[in-house]
Amino acid sequence: MIESLSSHLRVVKALTVREMESSNSSYVYGYAWALVEVCISMAALLVLKILIHALSPPAMPPVLFLLLGAVPWFTFHNTALGMLQILPQRRKLLQLPHVTPLDILFSKATLVLCTYGSIFFVGLLAADYFEIGGVPRSTAGLVLIYLLSWIMGIGFGLSLLPLVRIYPPALKLLAVIWRFGLILSGVYFTISKIPPLYWGYLTWNPMLHVSELMRTYWFYSYQTPIGNPYYVASCTIGLFVFGLLLERYIRLRFPL
Amino acid sequence: MSVEFVNVGKIVGRGKYAHTLFDDLNFRVENGTRIAILGLPKSGKSTLLRLICGTDHADSGSIQRSSSVSWPIPLGDFLVSFSTVAANIKFIMRLYGLDSDQTVRAIAELVEISEFLNTRLGDCPRHVKQRLAFALGVGLGFDICLFDQRVSAVDKEFKEKSINIVKSLSPDKAIVVATSNPKEVAEVCDTVFVLESGKLTPFSDIKDAIEHLKALMGMNEDNEPDATDAGAEPVDEEFVLEIGI
Numbered sequence: 025m026i027e028s029l030s031s032h033l034r035v036v037k038a039l040t041v042r043e044m045e046s047s048n049s050s051y052v053y054g055y056a057w058a059l060v061e062v063c064i065s066m067a068a069l070l071v072l073k074i075l076i077h078a079l080s081p082p083a084m085p086p087v088l089f090l091l092l093g094a095v096p097w098f099t100f101h102n103t104a105l106g107m108l109q110i111l112p113q114r115r116k117l118l119q120l121p122h123v124t125p126l127d128i129l130f131s132k133a134t135l136v137l138c139t140y141g142s143i144f145f146v147g148l149l150a151a152d153y154f155e156i157g158g159v160p161r162s163t164a165g166l167v168l169i170y171l172l173s174w175i176m177g178i179g180f181g182l183s184l185l186p187l188v189r190i191y192p193p194a195l196k197l198l199a200v201i202w203r204f205g206l207i208l209s210g211v212y213f214t215i216s217k218i219p220p221l222y223w224g225y226l227t228w229n230p231m232l233h234v235s236e237l238m239r240t241y242w243f244y245s246y247q248t249p250i251g252n253p254y255y256v257a258s259c260t261i262g263l264f265v266f267g268l269l270l271e272r273y274i275r276l277r278f279p280l
Numbered sequence: 281m282s283v284e285f286v287n288v289g290k291i292v293g294r295g296k297y298a299h300t301l302f303d304d305l306n307f308r309v310e311n312g313t314r315i316a317i318l319g320l321p322k323s324g325k326s327t328l329l330r331l332i333c334g335t336d337h338a339d340s341g342s343i344q345r346s347s348s349v350s351w352p353i354p355l356g357d358f359l360v361s362f363s364t365v366a367a368n369i370k371f372i373m374r375l376y377g378l379d380s381d382q383t384v385r386a387i388a389e390l391v392e393i394s395e396f397l398n399t400r401l402g403d404c405p406r407h408v409k410q411r412l413a414f415a416l417g418v419g420l421g422f423d424i425c426l427f428d429q430r431v432s433a434v435d436k437e438f439k440e441k442s443i444n445i446v447k448s449l450s451p452d453k454a455i456v457v458a459t460s461n462p463k464e465v466a467e468v469c470d471t472v473f474v475l476e477s478g479k480l481t482p483f484s485d486i487k488d489a490i491e492h493l494k495a496l497m498g499m500n501e502d503n504e505p506d507a508t509d510a511g512a513e514p515v516d517e518e519f520v521l522e523i524g525i
Contacts, residue, residue, distance in 0.1 A: 031377075038374035045367055046360045116357040120375065121333045121349055 035122055039131030044138070062143045066094060083245035085155030091147050092238040093211040096173040099140040100231055101202055103177030106132040108188045108195060125275060129185075133178045144170065157242070165241035169256060173234045176260040182267025186274040210235035215250050223250060230259040282346060283309045283332050283424060289340035290327060301327055302478045304341070309454050311347060311423055316465035316486070317458040318493050319475035325458035326352065328475065329426045332456060347423035347454070348376070355428065356413025361402030365393060365412060368401055372416050383420075390445065391415040391438065407435035414442055418449065425449065427457040431464045443467060462490050 110132040117123050151157060160166055187194050209231035215223060226232055227250050236251030285307040292301045301324045309315060309332065319325045330336035333349040359368045369384045388394040391411035396404045401412070411434050418425055425446070432442040446455065446468055457465055458475075465472070465486065472489040473480040476496060483489035 034377055035375055038371060041374060042360070042363075042371045045371075046363055119335055119355055120351050120358055120372075121335055122375065123335075 031122060032124075032127060035124075035127045036130045036134060039117070039123070039127060040134045040138070043131055043135045059139060059143060062098070062139060063147075065098070066091070066143070066147065084239065084243055085151065085157050087151040088148070088155055088157045088242065089239065090211070091144065091151055092242055093209070093235040095140055095144040095147070096170055096234050096238055097206060097209050097211050097231060099136060099144075099170070100173045100177040100180070100234075101205070102140065103133045103136045103174055104181035104184065105198075105202070106136055107178065107181030108184060108198070111185075111189075126271065129181070129271075130178075133174070133181070136177070137174050141170075158244070160242045161244050162241040165253070166238060169234055169237045169241065169253065172256050172260045173231065175264055176230060176234075176256070179260060179263030179265075179267040182271045183263055185267070186270055186278075189274060189278055205229075205231065208232065214239060214246065215248065216246075230256050282311060282344075283349060284344045285331070285338075285341065286344070287341035288331065288338045288343060290324075290331065290336075291339050292324075292327065300478065302338075305478065305480065307480055309347075309424055309456055311454050312452050313471055314455045314469040315457070316462070316469035316472045316489075317456065317475050317480070318460065318462060318465070318472065318489055319458070320493070320496055321460065323475045324478065325475055326428055329428055329456065329458050332424070333426055348421075349424045350417045350420070350422040350426055352426045352428035352458075353417030354410060354413040354430070354434070356409055356416075359401055359409060359412065362400060364398050364400055365404065365408065366397045368412065369416065372420065376420060378420065387412075387415045387419045390419045391434070391442075407438070410434045411438060418445055422453070424454040424456065427455065427459070429459050430461060431457055431459075431468055462486060462493075 107129045110128055111125055114128050117128060118125065184194075184198070188198075208226060208229055215226065215232065215236055218226065233251045233253075233256050236248035237253055237256065239246050240248040240251055285305050288302055288305040288307075289300065290302040290305075291298055293299055317325055317328065327336060329352045331338060331343060333351055334343070334345060335351065360371075363371075365388065366384055369387050370379070373379055373383060384397070385394065388397050391414060393404075393408050393411050393415075396408050401409060414434050427446075431446050432439045434442045443464065449455065455468060457469060459465055469486075472483045472486050474483060474489050474492050474496075481492070483492065
């Protein structure tokens, strides 16, 4: 059991390094472009936020506010989307003994975490320095909720994998859902800016809880009225276990 | 140290196209054996190799592996054109828990491509990819090396050397060649099976195995299609030329 697990970890590590080396490898600076792409996306979001007028409470510096909402969302989104797209692209790796579809999926998820995690860390430090955001209220809470958003992305990706495997055009439909998700997940607003009448329609979304909790764990000035870490943890574990079971079921019945 | 098939069954295709490829297949690859598996095209040779190395699963029965097994050589689709030759070697080494610059160099030297180590694979001459795929399979120390179709699937200049490399593999390593090219097999293997209707029939002499294969193809003594076997499936011309009948 432990030997098998360590073998899988070794395979995932090798695949992640390969992904890192080969992503954008047709360009001169290779993987650095992946990081630049994320920075450009964040800058675009910031401009958009300024254009649509800030909905953040006045005590929150705008860049920190945006980073705390956007990076967990994009980590979740890109992990799930990457997992839905990677298998057809890397099918040839399955010709190698010891490489399983799950290894390829987890390597993609790990690469997303490495990319967004590093941007998040550096971005938060820089924004905190320039905007004088202060010391976070709970660093452990921030890290934990961020990691849960990543694992939720894995679970969400695994859960949707059978749908995309059986009906590939579903990926196009999902693109629309992602856009709604971005809007509904509190990247641009805090729930306190929304009339309580509508909270019941929004709080089912665990990613809204993530955005709220991230801001609560950073800013002393903001206490979320709805963010519930147990709800986030329950959704994450539920999606992850359901996704793993579904992936196993579909792998045996619809081999790649 | 071996790979053992116990009552293995394999169904290929789906729905109305599904058919049983192997049924109750029992087979064992011991370390140090050199096995050739001859069979008609689409008889299941490649599937058998995939089952041996574990990239395909059996639908019934069990396959026990206590040896490290290579992928079917010279498969090299997993190599990345945008990465250098060295990066490709390192990837495979990391995958199997090996990591040393010396091994990278040794792999490249084995097939005389050291000068391309730091060149992107896509920018290298075509033979570099073929040789690299071959070198990775035979040079990383797998207990069992599998070959699909050819032992020497490299450029002409290196063909003879590649056969010598395979011949010179340590005596405790096993080789399994699934092929329709008995010429090469005779040089490398000492045990022959013919794969027919999902069953492996052992032959003590490779000539007998070839004769049996000819009969399966519906060829008579003059290497013409047998008139009595009008319903036989047409056979790939290239295959007929390859096995030299």
